[in-house]
Amino acid sequence: MTDRPEAAGRPLPRGSARRLAAGRGRYADDLRFPGLLHLAFVRSPHAHARIVKIDPAPALAAVPAAKVFTGADIAAVCTPWQGKMDHLPTLVSPPQHAVAVDRAVWQGEPVAAVAAASRALAEDAAAAVAVEWEPLPAAAVRDRTLDADAAPAHPELGGNLAYAAAIRAGDPEAALAGSAHVVEACFSFARHTGVPLEPRTVIADYDPGEGRLTVHGSHQAPWHQQDTLSRHLGIPEHLVRVVTPDIGGGFGIKLHIYGEEIAVSAVSRILGRPVKYTADRLESFISDIQARDQRVEARMGVDADGAIRGLSVDALSSFGAFASYGRAPVNEGMMTISMAGGPYANGHYEGRLRIAFQNKPPSGMYRAVGQPIACAVTEQLLDRAAHAAGIDPVEMRRRNYWAEDAFPLRTPGGIAMDRLSLRQCLDRLVAMMGYDALRAEQAALRRSGVYRGIGVATFLEMTAIGAERYGPAGARISTQDGATVRLEPSGRVRCVTSVIEIGQGTLSALAQIVADRLGVAPEDVGVVGGDTALAPYGGGAWASRGLTIGGEAAWRAAEGLRANILELAGSILQADPAGLDLAGGAVCDRATGETRITLAEIGRIGHFRQDTLPPGVQPELAVTRHYAPDDVPFALANGVQGSSLEVDAETGGVRLLGHWVVEDCGRIVNPLLVEEQIRGGVVQGIGGALFEECRYDEHGQLLNGSLADYLVPMAAELPDIHVGHVETPLRGTALGAKGAGEAGTVGAPAAVLLAVNDALRPLGAQVSSLPITPEAVLNAIAAAA
Amino acid sequence: MKAPRFSYVRPESLDSVLELLAEHEGEARILAGGQSLMPTLNMRLSEPRLLIDINRIDALKGISLEDGTVRIGALARHAEVLESPLAAEHLPLIADAMPHVAHVAVRNRGTFGGSIALADPAAELPACAVALNASFVLASTRGRRTVPARSFFHGLYETELAEDELLVEARIPAIAPGYRSAFMEFARRHGDFALAGVCCHARVEGCVLRDVSLACFGGEDRPRFAAAASAAAEGRAWSEEVKDAVKAALGGELEPEGTFHASAETRVHLAQVLAARAVDRMLAAG
Amino acid sequence: MEEAAEIALTVNGETVSARVEARRHLVDFLRLDLGLTGSRLGCEHGVCGACTVRVDGAIVRGCLMLAVQADGADVWTIEGLSDAGEIAGLQDAFVARNALQCGYCTPGMLLTAAEMLKAGRRMTRPEIREFLSGNFCRCTGYHAIVDAIEAVMAERFRD
Structure with a gap:
């Protein structure tokens, strides 16, 4: 072996970074197609209304070359879909058309599509389409959607309840009744959307000659899109190809099946021309999936010494107007009740969930799905219990973590846990943030009327979810990923993966993994993904799975190629492959490290001079392997976050002073990638804690549907975010990596909420609704006075 | 779109x-x-x-000082005002406010006259003009007229400008000896329109305020010269009692609209807090 | 007084002339007419900063300026600044620190950072953050971007 360090584990710059930094990213909107038509949509101005009549005449008068398609026109070539899960027969969701037919069920639902030669002309025409509406009452206030007199989001369903579930372990009532201290709170988590900077974009090109559909788009799950397009447009799957160019962020938003995106393919199919749709930002706010939006009533009981005795969580969640299609729409709510209390030893638990329809955009998977809610509820109750019992919050956590010898275990919420590193992460965090010094400073400043707060929150992150969770639902999404690794004639290596790059740097990390297995430098490995016609079938980019699953597949493919190379080298060298190794771009002697033959020579002979090989030797210089999690249902990452902040008790303003994260995502392939993933996740969590909220009025009208009014976190409001690591490799895989994409988002809202309430405690005030607005802080202070 | x-x-x-x-x-x-x-x-x-x-009309450009009055051409970019030594010296209130106006790239292009003529009630510069008792020169084919800032703003995006009129320039009295000013606003994020903001300008004698001019913005349909609050501080040594009187006067005269960003009560409260802080800061600056 | 006009300007140092619709904003002109796709649309209402370009020496929102207004102007985009090498130091620092993920905001960030360097002095981290406050990044935590700019300032403006 050579002494060259392995590439995996090193903070190597990403291969694509220089290209992107030169403005040479190629996103879907940058691509050019001859004969392209642009699509614009006529959208419902009402949250709920019957479509009485659509008159395209004024649009055709304004733009004579325009073509107008109603919902019925699209439905003639595209069947509707339904957000069902096979193993949850009580879950209801009505059929959803790509473009609404007869009735629109949220403000912004597309009711007609207009094609024209440019986006501006398509908009000119769409603005002129005359639609006659009959407005209907809307279900638009989450906490009233299940009232007996609530307006129905879908009159045909006979009520707004979409799904209900309960989890129970031990005897929670008795446990709570017997507790020394019982704390309770009613939390509210606002409706969010993901706001990837690149809006959703799709270009469909149907070739009537071959009956072939090629779609380029900004999508996290092109395989899912391929399946959906094939089945609902009736095009055989081998004739549907979905290509993803550079993607400008996803966060779950681009994981879903959207009416507009399917309609683009339908219109292309009707017209036999390439058709494009790019959401503008205003459309994103009324058509991208929305998330969170829960009310949670929760109670926790602890002993006099702080040990948790029981926990009760009752969540009311929302689907918007439809359950999202083809995935696991109940998960926002189910994650809340299954992950609550997760890190802490407890035997008595009850979780109750109800999911209701509202006349709002469909809800779906947004980074961290439900887990930020479970985390914030658990951690806030634990802080209140610590205060009631007179125990320092950090000590409170240390006392309540599952014992080290308790793993593996299944929590009362049903979460299978392998080894976690809770105490290690907490100790590390306390040291990193200088917890004791911050507490001393806080106490000193309080004497001069300055209200500082400290929050410490433990988080779990469910990553790389396997088929056990999607298969029984009948979701046609693969939890497996694949990779083909190929030796090129020059001795360089190419890897084609089913993993989708949306900014995490996964493809660069795959290069590091493959390079190590084949003894080459990472820059000698070219990785491409994002083409369903060329790559092995897989899942895409979601649930923090790229490295855990796609990385393992690449590892295994590279191992397979390594064996083939050594076998071929053995034939060429007349040597035993077991005595050979790969290093420095060559086959070398395993014992001495001496170079025997370069990979370039292997490539040349293997690809061009098969005639020189012994009879019967077939070079196999490309290997495909797949990997799906097998012995665990998912990879559970864990960690702790800390927040330090100051509350201005006169203005209600919150100033963030510092944020710390210690996380354990198993083996780290590239710390540069992990750390900015964590930080970006933290910032999204902070957004939810302090700023972000889709504000609707009681009629279902969005009040803040622009980037000026939906407040995303910007650089000036954010603190430095310090990241530390503990590495507990994932069992059962060669690579040992767990996901890291959502950890920041899971724990940050809790850390900030706890810190705000820590600051407010001397004023007798507490908040329990996110985002924590200045007004909410002022109201809490006023209520306490 | x-x-x-x-x-x-x-x-x-x-x-x-x-x-x-x-x-x-x-x-x-x-x-x-x-x-x-x-x-x-x-x-x-x-x-x-x-x-x-109008971007190529030279007559609308520039910042100059004439007879104790600073003339800011309608086309003066925010960045130009922000970097102007003349504004820094003679209009410290506006120099103080300008970093709160949006962001660099917007300030490089946005104009002083545009901000005034648009009359966004949450904008900083109209309120500064009101506090400093500026006046605006309006021109049309019918001739020119000069309108005081305090009667220029009529309501939400509504001003004294007739449909055929152009705002040509602002004329703002340069700060006189003994005067100080302070600008404060409270926004959710840096550069956002404020939930509430206060402009304060007065002659300071020790801790006594004279010729007090307090203007508020960010809640009502136009910037307001807070006459009652200004009077409450007039000629008195700044104290907790005077502070409370100013806050009470603001509570009496401000009539903001609640929006989803903040209720009317919150906006009044914030204006009161900011006004007190602005005076504190003005006095501390001495 | 027409709905379209002839314009002539320099873009990335090269002379360009075209007939453009009055309603076409500068970034659509750069992207659609000139194929300079490095300047991007993120909101098209002046908030996100993805469309930041340099016009006559100062950064502006490309979506808040009409192409017809750029008649006679000197416009620079990420492509031109990259080719000219002017922002190589910033690009190196961004790459070294992984101060970009999806890359969609990065051209706007770099143009804003380049404007920051014009001040000719080291800024504090809060000052850098404030200067960046008009540029939205949804992927990174901004931290690495601030690191990168701070490092370039430290290198360039040694005390």
């Missing part, structure tokens, strides 16, 4: 701007920095027939 169709003209002289305005009365919009107009066009919230681009 793409802007609707419109015509565009870029006149070379002030007279031709005024003639065009007169000719297309009600159907034309002036395009200065465009930082507020362009978003409304891109969202198809406004659909003018004609845009009159």
Whole structure:
């Protein structure tokens, strides 16, 4: 072996970074197609209304070359879909058309599509389409959607309840009744959307000659899109190809099946021309999936010494107007009740969930799905219990973590846990943030009327979810990923993966993994993904799975190629492959490290001079392997976050002073990638804690549907975010990596909420609704006075 | 979204701007920095027939000092005002406020006159003009007139400007010896329109305030010269008692609208807190 | 007084002339007419900063300026600044620190950072953050971007 360090584990710059930094990213909107038509949509101005009549005449008068398609026109070539899960027969969701037919069920639902030669002309025409509406009452206030007199989001369903579930372990009532201290709170988590900077974009090109559909788009799950397009447009799957160019962020938003995106393919199919749709930002706010939006009533009981005795969580969640299609729409709510209390030893638990329809955009998977809610509820109750019992919050956590010898275990919420590193992460965090010094400073400043707060929150992150969770639902999404690794004639290596790059740097990390297995430098490995016609079938980019699953597949493919190379080298060298190794771009002697033959020579002979090989030797210089999690249902990452902040008790303003994260995502392939993933996740969590909220009025009208009014976190409001690591490799895989994409988002809202309430405690005030607005802080202070 | 169709003209002289305005009365919009107009066009919230681009009219540019009055041309960019030594010396209130106006790229293009003429009630500069008792020169083919800032703003995006009139320049009294000023606002994020803001300007004698001018913005439909609050502080040594009197006076005279960003009560409360802090800061600056 | 106009300008140092619709904003002109796709649309209402370009020496929102207004102007985009090498130091620092993920905001960030360097002095981290406050990044935590700019300032403006 050579002494060259392995590439995996090193903070190597990403291969694509220089290209992107030169403005040479190629996103879907940058691509050019001859004969392209642009699509614009006529959208419902009402949250709920019957479509009485659509008159395209004024649009055709304004733009004579325009073509107008109603919902019925699209439905003639595209069947509707339904957000069902096979193993949850009580879950209801009505059929959803790509473009609404007869009735629109949220403000912004597309009711007609207009094609024209440019986006501006398509908009000119769409603005002129005359639609006659009959407005209907809307279900638009989450906490009233299940009232007996609530307006129905879908009159045909006979009520707004979409799904209900309960989890129970031990005897929670008795446990709570017997507790020394019982704390309770009613939390509210606002409706969010993901706001990837690149809006959703799709270009469909149907070739009537071959009956072939090629779609380029900004999508996290092109395989899912391929399946959906094939089945609902009736095009055989081998004739549907979905290509993803550079993607400008996803966060779950681009994981879903959207009416507009399917309609683009339908219109292309009707017209036999390439058709494009790019959401503008205003459309994103009324058509991208929305998330969170829960009310949670929760109670926790602890002993006099702080040990948790029981926990009760009752969540009311929302689907918007439809359950999202083809995935696991109940998960926002189910994650809340299954992950609550997760890190802490407890035997008595009850979780109750109800999911209701509202006349709002469909809800779906947004980074961290439900887990930020479970985390914030658990951690806030634990802080209140610590205060009631007179125990320092950090000590409170240390006392309540599952014992080290308790793993593996299944929590009362049903979460299978392998080894976690809770105490290690907490100790590390306390040291990193200088917890004791911050507490001393806080106490000193309080004497001069300055209200500082400290929050410490433990988080779990469910990553790389396997088929056990999607298969029984009948979701046609693969939890497996694949990779083909190929030796090129020059001795360089190419890897084609089913993993989708949306900014995490996964493809660069795959290069590091493959390079190590084949003894080459990472820059000698070219990785491409994002083409369903060329790559092995897989899942895409979601649930923090790229490295855990796609990385393992690449590892295994590279191992397979390594064996083939050594076998071929053995034939060429007349040597035993077991005595050979790969290093420095060559086959070398395993014992001495001496170079025997370069990979370039292997490539040349293997690809061009098969005639020189012994009879019967077939070079196999490309290997495909797949990997799906097998012995665990998912990879559970864990960690702790800390927040330090100051509350201005006169203005209600919150100033963030510092944020710390210690996380354990198993083996780290590239710390540069992990750390900015964590930080970006933290910032999204902070957004939810302090700023972000889709504000609707009681009629279902969005009040803040622009980037000026939906407040995303910007650089000036954010603190430095310090990241530390503990590495507990994932069992059962060669690579040992767990996901890291959502950890920041899971724990940050809790850390900030706890810190705000820590600051407010001397004023007798507490908040329990996110985002924590200045007004909410002022109201809490006023209520306490 | 793409802007609707419109015509565009870029006149070379002030007279031709005024003639065009007169000719297309009600159907034309002036395009200065465009930082507020362009978003409304891109969202198809406004659909003018004609845009009159005034960016090449030299007569509307520049910042100068004449007889104790600072003249800020309507086309002076925010960045230009922010970097102007003349503004820093003679209009410290505006220098104080300017970093709160949006962000660098917007300040590079947005204009002083545009901000005044648009009359966004949450904008900083109209309130500064009110506090400093500025006046605005308006021109049309009918002639010129000068209007005090305190009677220029009529309501939400409504001003004294007639449809054929152009705001040519602002005239703002340079700060006099013994005077100080302070600007404070509270926004959710840096550069956002404020939930509440306060401009304070007064002659300071020890801890006594005279000729007090307090203006508030960010809740009502226009910037307000807070007459009662100014009077409550007038001629008195700044104390907790006076502070409370100023806050009470503001509570009496401010009538903000609640929005989803903040309720009316919150906006009044914030204005009260900011006013007290602004005076504190003004006194501390001495 | 027409709905379209002839314009002539320099873009990335090269002379360009075209007939453009009055309603076409500068970034659509750069992207659609000139194929300079490095300047991007993120909101098209002046908030996100993805469309930041340099016009006559100062950064502006490309979506808040009409192409017809750029008649006679000197416009620079990420492509031109990259080719000219002017922002190589910033690009190196961004790459070294992984101060970009999806890359969609990065051209706007770099143009804003380049404007920051014009001040000719080291800024504090809060000052850098404030200067960046008009540029939205949804992927990174901004931290690495601030690191990168701070490092370039430290290198360039040694005390």
